[in-house]
Amino acid sequence: MEKDDLLPFEEAKLYGHNATHALLGYLGAMLGTLRVADLQNVPGLLSFARRAFIEESGAALIRKHAGLDPLFTRRATGILLTI
Numbered sequence: 001m002e003k004d005d006l007l008p009f010e011e012a013k014l015y016g017h018n019a020t021h022a023l024l025g026y027l028g029a030m031l032g033t034l035r036v037a038d039l040q041n042v043p044g045l046l047s048f049a050r051r052a053f054i055e056e057s058g059a060a061l062i063r064k065h066a067g068l069d070p071l072f073t074r075r076a077t078g079i080l081l082t083i
Contacts (some may be wrong), residue, residue, distance in 0.1 A: 008065040016057040020049050055064065 003009065024036050024045075031042065039045050065072040 003069070005068070005070040008068050011064070011073065012057075012061055016053055016060060019057055020066050023052055034047070 007053065024039055027045065027049075028034075028036055031039075033039060033042075062072050062074060065071050
């Protein structure tokens, strides 16, 4: 489906996906891992990163872009918080 405005999706990539990768990279460096893929063996780390992605980045993106697309809803992201 074509979108008239791609900025919200660009911001979702930048502030959601890329920010989560950066978070994992920083934590991986602190833990001494060489690859982000190695972090799947750290108990609780991937669920922590997922929560950061949804509850921090997702919540902010939903507030900013509410009503523009079904992606920017609590239902789509699974956010159970009151925003």
